[in-house]
Amino acid sequence: MPSRPEADDPRLGDVSEGRVLQAILTRTPPSAHTLLGPGDDAAVIAAPSGSVVATTDTLVHGPDFRLAWSSGYDLGWKAAAVNLADVAAMGARPTALLVALAVPRDLRLSFVERLADGFRDACTALAPGCAVVGGDLTVSDVLTVAVTALGDLEGRAPVTRSGARPGDAVAVAGELGLAAQGLAVLFGRFRDGDVPVPVDPARLGPGERAALSAQLRPTPPIALGAVAATAGATAMMDISDGLALDARRMADASGVTLALDGSALGPDVDRALAGGEDHALLATFPEGALPPGFRAIGVVRARGTEELLCDGRPVDTSGWDPYRDWDSVSG
Amino acid sequence: MPSRPEADDPRLGDVSEGRVLQAILTRTPPSAHTLLGPGDDAAVIAAPSGSVVATTDTLVHGPDFRLAWSSGYDLGWKAAAVNLADVAAMGARPTALLVALAVPRDLRLSFVERLADGFRDACTALAPGCAVVGGDLTVSDVLTVAVTALGDLEGRAPVTRSGARPGDAVAVAGELGLAAQGLAVLFGRFRDGDVPVPVDPARLGPGERAALSAQLRPTPPIALGAVAATAGATAMMDISDGLALDARRMADASGVTLALDGSALGPDVDRALAGGEDHALLATFPEGALPPGFRAIGVVRARGTEELLCDGRPVDTSGWDPYRDWDSVSG
Numbered sequence: 241m242p243s244r245p246e247a248d249d250p251r252l253g254d255v256s257e258g259r260v261l262q263a264i265l266t267r268t269p270p271s272a273h274t275l276l277g278p279g280d281d282a283a284v285i286a287a288p289s290g291s292v293v294a295t296t297d298t299l300v301h302g303p304d305f306r307l308a309w310s311s312g313y314d315l316g317w318k319a320a321a322v323n324l325a326d327v328a329a330m331g332a333r334p335t336a337l338l339v340a341l342a343v344p345r346d347l348r349l350s351f352v353e354r355l356a357d358g359f360r361d362a363c364t365a366l367a368p369g370c371a372v373v374g375g376d377l378t379v380s381d382v383l384t385v386a387v388t389a390l391g392d393l394e395g396r397a398p399v400t401r402s403g404a405r406p407g408d409a410v411a412v413a414g415e416l417g418l419a420a421q422g423l424a425v426l427f428g429r430f431r432d433g434d435v436p437v438p439v440d441p442a443r444l445g446p447g448e449r450a451a452l453s454a455q456l457r458p459t460p461p462i463a464l465g466a467v468a469a470t471a472g473a474t475a476m477m478d479i480s481d482g483l484a485l486d487a488r489r490m491a492d493a494s495g496v497t498l499a500l501d502g503s504a505l506g507p508d509v510d511r512a513l514a515g516g517e518d519h520a521l522l523a524t525f526p527e528g529a530l531p532p533g534f535r536a537i538g539v540v541r542a543r544g545t546e547e548l549l550c551d552g553r554p555v556d557t558s559g560w561d562p563y564r565d566w567d568s569v570s571g
Numbered sequence: 572m573p574s575r576p577e578a579d580d581p582r583l584g585d586v587s588e589g590r591v592l593q594a595i596l597t598r599t600p601p602s603a604h605t606l607l608g609p610g611d612d613a614a615v616i617a618a619p620s621g622s623v624v625a626t627t628d629t630l631v632h633g634p635d636f637r638l639a640w641s642s643g644y645d646l647g648w649k650a651a652a653v654n655l656a657d658v659a660a661m662g663a664r665p666t667a668l669l670v671a672l673a674v675p676r677d678l679r680l681s682f683v684e685r686l687a688d689g690f691r692d693a694c695t696a697l698a699p700g701c702a703v704v705g706g707d708l709t710v711s712d713v714l715t716v717a718v719t720a721l722g723d724l725e726g727r728a729p730v731t732r733s734g735a736r737p738g739d740a741v742a743v744a745g746e747l748g749l750a751a752q753g754l755a756v757l758f759g760r761f762r763d764g765d766v767p768v769p770v771d772p773a774r775l776g777p778g779e780r781a782a783l784s785a786q787l788r789p790t791p792p793i794a795l796g797a798v799a800a801t802a803g804a805t806a807m808m809d810i811s812d813g814l815a816l817d818a819r820r821m822a823d824a825s826g827v828t829l830a831l832d833g834s835a836l837g838p839d840v841d842r843a844l845a846g847g848e849d850h851a852l853l854a855t856f857p858e859g860a861l862p863p864g865f866r867a868i869g870v871v872r873a874r875g876t877e878e879l880l881c882d883g884r885p886v887d888t889s890g891w892d893p894y895r896d897w898d899s900v901s902g
Contacts, residue, residue, distance in 0.1 A: 275622055276729050279824070281660040281808050282626035282722070284729050287618035291606055294704070295613035296669040296719060300711045329612040338627040340671070340717040373625065376717075380631045386671040386707075386717035388627060391613070398607050398615050477612050493610070 253345025271371035273335035293391035308436035316358025323389035325519035331469025332391030342380035404494035410538035420515025422455025460519035471531035500538035584676025602702035604666035624722035639767035647689025654720035656850035662800025663722035673711035735825035741869035751846025753786025791850035802862035831869035
């Protein structure tokens with residue numbers, strides 16, 4: 241996209257909160273579930289089944305993303321996707337997002353416009369009918385995007401982490417380890433010493449592009465959350481910190497052992513187990529109930545000495561924190 | 572409160588996200604409206620009237636508060652109160668809060684515990700039955716508290732900003748200008764040059780203490796939001812940026828002129844008009860419908876050349892941004 245003249249693209253410190261929120265909200269279509277949209281003290285969203293599913297997740301520059309690697313569009317998309325996945329993981333359909341932005345004064349208005357485009361397009365692609373219904377804008381030296389997602393259970397009971405029963409199939413929908421592969425590309429190829437540098441697409445092969453896209457613009461299978469609940473899923477969660485750690489959490493919550501089949505985890509089993517941020521759905525189903533879109537990766541057993549097994553062996557469940565040592569790095 | 576030994580009060584960078592969230596959630600009682608509480612990918616909150624009111628508001632260290640002046644308890648209380656006020660201003664009853672915290676690594680666990688106490692006590696005092704039902708914790712160099720509040724309309728229609736009609740009474744519930752007076756005490760008395768210094772209560776008279784409390788731990792009349800809606804309020808909003816600016820916004824949204832009576836605004840009319848952060852409720856009512864708790868401060872007129880009058884004269888509506896020039900000040 242060609243740069244706009246500076247006069248058309250002011251720094252956020254030089255424009256009113258109202259203008260920035262307007263720029264966001266005019267770029268996002270109304271939600272099908274919005275009874276009262278932006279412009280008042282609060283929005284009103286339909287909750288026809290008499291309850292609302294609610295979750296919040298924040299992306300902070302530094303530990304969660306780098307502007308050298310993520311565009312505004314990427315950031316909006318990812319902030320939407322990770323929150324939509326949490327709603328889907330309860331078996332609900334996402335209805336609305338609220339976006340609290342804290343932005344450096346020298347950031348350009350066009351960045352926020354692209355952020356709004358990312359929110360809009362992620363909703364359209366992943367959760368049609370869901371949209372940004374409200375927001376808040378503050379100033380901060382650290383770019384921070386805090387999103388709350390709401391959803392409707394459409395009369396279904398919520399699917400928790402604690403309902404897995406011995407004999408159930410363990411299944412997954414979505415990628416395992418691809419987002420981590422994308423992060424490895426960034427860490428390995430687009431740094432100058434410790435400082436992230438912009439991605440040069442010409443240096444990427446097709447597989448690397450797919451991995452990078454999974455990291456920067458993940459596409460969790462949001463609609464399959466409701467499908468799983470309808471099919472009778474006994475437990476469900478989204479995989480944000482890696483299959484190993486999140487499967488252990490489900491095993492803990494349900495008081496069972498999850499026994500995974502390594503041959504179902506793709507060519508790189510370690511990456512599938514350890515890599516986070518794909519936001520795939522992990523679910524358990526009674527025998528014969530596996531719906532289309534989910535693939536079996538193991539079985540639930542009565543609790544043994546280990547919470548998680550892969551091919552009969554214990555699994556390292558220390559999990560995913562790729563930025564752990566990166567917080568002092570700028571970029 | 573005496574300091575705890577350091578071993579009992581670790582820095583947040585040295586403890587797991589789970590432990591911190593646990594510390595918050597064990598200190599906050601379950602909401603009466605919580606169908607499924609913390610521990611899963613999302614919470615489920617009752618929305619018996621088939622819709623949910625939702626709003627988000629963020630406090631950022633620097634522009635919105637200073638740790639030299641606000642304790643963790645103050646911060647939790649205020650972050651709850653300002654969001655509860657937005658729900659109340661729609662005529663709804665608050666049901667749940669979600670709290671996204673971004674915290675510096677060197678902050679102590681006890682700070683977050685006190686923050687949670689502030690959330691709990693603000694809900695108990697201002698919106699009984701409402702509680703923190705979910706959260707998210709990330710690391711950031713800038714302490715940031717992003718809160719989403721949900722509420723239930725209990726079968727009432729939402730009260731917007733746009734329904735004020737000529738002939739209605741303009742009324743307010745809550746303080747006007749007291750929080751601004753508290754901020755003036757902080758700015759005037761508790762600085763070393765440009766750097767905020769801790770408040771010494773011994774240096775404060777009773778009036779100053781009340782003003783400081785209104786600034787640090789505001790007590791907006793949350794329950795009166797539902798009361799106003801039941802009484803037939805035609806328009807309502809909370810006064811966050813000062814009566815003048817917010818009344819102008821209501822006049823704009825409704826296409827009317829609000830004519831205020833200066834004698835109803837207390838001894839310091841300028842402060843009542845300009846001072847923000849009290850989160851009083853501004854509402855309009857048909858003649859004779861003013862409910863207990865609200866006091867009349869003017870009348871709605873057909874739109875004239877001015878949106879807002881006080882004693883027949885135009886009012887400066889440039890509004891409230893006390894920290895505008897303070898963002899580079901540390902403390």
